[in-house]
Amino acid sequence: MARQLFFDDEKAFLEQLEQLLADGTPRAQLQVRMPYHSAKAEELLEGKPSKVAGFALGGALAGFGGGFLLAALTSLDWPIITGGKPIVAVPPFLLIGYLMTILLGSLASFAGFLLLARLPGIDALIEDQDFEPRFVITITDEVAPCTTLN
């Protein structure tokens, strides 16, 4: 049966977390909920960096290529010279590529976040789980060697 520890203070929460890890509690048995992001807690419990960066990079590259190609290929599709500029006018088409880099980079990052953070959280929505105002440590194994619970 899981046990839950509640903390109003980030410092006490982090000390308890460090203590649990020092006492040998496996990371897999520790779940935390926090009222705001704690980089220290992330460092203690998660070794790997977030993969959102990959989505951002993928979206940005697709946006740049897609934006430039959209401008270039549609101009070639109806090759009419306007303003004395070449059909494939690189500076303005780079601008479209730049704007699409930002747009698709942002949207892909958001999509990646939803995917990686498993949102929408259907369980939380069905069970009406609250976003706690306190720091919470849940120890999923009852035999966790913890001696300094409060």
Next chain:
Amino acid sequence: MHNRPSAQRIEQDVLSAMNRPSPRYLGCILLAGLLFLGGMGLWGRQIALGMGVAGISHPVGWGVYIADFVFWVGIAHSGTLISAVLFIFRARFRTSFNRAAEAMTIFALMVAGLFPLIHLGRVWLAYYLFPYPNQRQLWVNFRSPLVWDVFAVSTYMLVSLVFFYVGMMPDLAITARHRPGVIGRIYRILSLGWTGNLQQWRHYAKLTFFLAAFATPLVASVHSIVSWDFAVSIIPGWHTTIFAPYFVAGAILSGTAMVLTLVIPMRRWLNLERYIPVDHIEAIAKILLLTSLIVSFAYIVEQGLAFYSGNLFEMEQFRFRALGDYRLLFWTMVSCNSLLPLGLFVRRLRRNLTFLFVLSLLVNVGMWLERFVIVVTSLARDFDPYAWGDYTPSLTEIGVTAGSFGLFFLLFLLFIKLLPVLSITEIKER
């Protein structure tokens, strides 16, 4: 913050702004709503009767509607500056303003986006602006700055919306906890079931960083692109390389002024003095002062370059601005944007909220006039004296402009009652 309040206290204080509306609030809603409806009515009249009801004609084919567009895009800028740029620089004072400024960005862009449609006249053809496969086998002209504008403003709108929504997800979950019944459920659904576990926060932190990184160049690029609507032409007074930084500085000046216009009364009426300290407002006032100095420098440079160039058309254009038919507007602009903000060098004035509020209103007047002066004077006096002419906005244009302010304030007032006006999560963190 001194005497740091508890997490519960922060939640209650911020969410109490969403309680039952007061008669004063309802009065403001009514006023803004009437202005908006009046503006919509006049736009409807313009659609029915044609563009003749607007004052724009030859030679001034761009008038108040384009000035309004540039003004509202500029207002949008400080939201991104405060939420993204100051996030990257880890400026703590941003937490007092970021939510309101982000909301302001979105509402200003919604209003700005209407003006190209209003100016278009035949609004039902607006879809021609977007590239899509069609039976005419025609595509938009990507070499035109007007198409760059479509892409810039659309990108800005979507990125700002994502940033605004992502920043609010944890706060929506907090609101859900405080609101019983169906309303609480709606907020919970809007929060996508946010519970604040490590996986969510871990990716959230990364996402916020990337969104800020993507949005930061937009602060410089969007208004640069808007400025190129003018600068890539050959019209005297428009065809100048300083337009991009000049417009960006002006945008941030007007945006920070609008933040002060909105936040100073909001802070008092919603009892948020504890969370929006005067120190933080002073920091915004310093940004306003800095951007005012940059804009003043640009005013001097463009006058200086016009006369140093020896180009007769440029010289006549800038003489006309300062001494011609629109001189009153020009000097009001200089007074509001360059002279009055100099008072902010005095610390006591920077911390005087009444002064700041009045100044912010005057700066907004000045910035609107700046756009009017830039758009209209250059068209009124271009190369050929035979084609010179004056322009006076019609009542329709003035009414539609007033309606745009009505829409903007209406949206902001609704935002105050429907969503947390401060970032609860970030206030807890600071």
